[in-house]
Amino acid sequence: MDIKEIQNLIKFVAKSGASEVKLEMDDIKITIKTGGDDKGESTTYVQQIPMGTAHVAQAPAPAAPTAAAPTPAPATDENSKYITIKSPIIGTFYRKPSPDKPMFVEVGKTIKEGDVLCVIEAMKLFNEIESEVSGKIVKILVDDSSPVEFDQPLFLVDPS
Structure with a gap:
C-alpha cells in the first residue's frame, strides 16, 4: 500500500463519519481515528508488521468502524x-x-x-x-x- 492509497483512505473515512477504522493486511496495520465532531481532524497510525511473525488466531480484518478502545496486549x-x-x-x-x-x-x-x-x-x-x-x-x-x-x-x- 503506497502513501497515495493511504491518503485516499483517510479522506474516505473522514467523509464517511466513522469515528475509528482499523485495517490489517499481511505486512501493514492502519488505524484511522477521526475527531467525530466535523472539524475534519483525523489521526492515522501506520505500523509495519515484521515478516515471519506467527499469528495464532488470524482472520481477515474488515475495514469497518469500531467503537471500542484498543485493548493493550500483555507485553511484559x-x-x-x-x-x-x-x-x-x-x-x-x-x-x-x-x-x-x-x-x-x-x-x-x-x-x-x-x-x-x-x-x-x-x-x-x-x-x-x-x-x-x-x-x-x-x-x-x-x-x-x-x-x-x-x-x-x-x-x-x-x-x-
Missing part, C-alpha cells in the same frame, strides 16, 4: 515466552458450551491443536474457537460472558 518480559491466543471475531466470549456444562479449559490444563477453548457468540451464532497450538493454559485474559473485539487477547499458552 514474563509473558513474552507465552503464545497469545486472540479472538478471530467480535462477539460475546463464553468459557462453557452452556450454563449447566463445565468450562472448556481452566488455568493449568494441557491443550492440543484442535481443542475447543471457548465459544464466541456473534449475531446469534456460537462459534467454537479451537486451539492452533499445543501447550498449557497459563492465563485466561477475559471474563466469562464478556464482549470481545477482533484480535483481542483471550488466553496465554505455554508451548513448552
Whole structure:
C-alpha cells in the first residue's frame, strides 16, 4: 500500500463519519481515528508488521468502524515466552458450551491443536474457537460472558 492509497483512505473515512477504522493486511496495520465532531481532524497510525511473525488466531480484518478502545496486549518480559491466543471475531466470549456444562479449559490444563477453548457468540451464532497450538493454559485474559473485539487477547499458552 503506497502513501497515495493511504491518503485516499483517510479522506474516505473522514467523509464517511466513522469515528475509528482499523485495517490489517499481511505486512501493514492502519488505524484511522477521526475527531467525530466535523472539524475534519483525523489521526492515522501506520505500523509495519515484521515478516515471519506467527499469528495464532488470524482472520481477515474488515475495514469497518469500531467503537471500542484498543485493548493493550500483555507485553511484559514474563509473558513474552507465552503464545497469545486472540479472538478471530467480535462477539460475546463464553468459557462453557452452556450454563449447566463445565468450562472448556481452566488455568493449568494441557491443550492440543484442535481443542475447543471457548465459544464466541456473534449475531446469534456460537462459534467454537479451537486451539492452533499445543501447550498449557497459563492465563485466561477475559471474563466469562464478556464482549470481545477482533484480535483481542483471550488466553496465554505455554508451548513448552
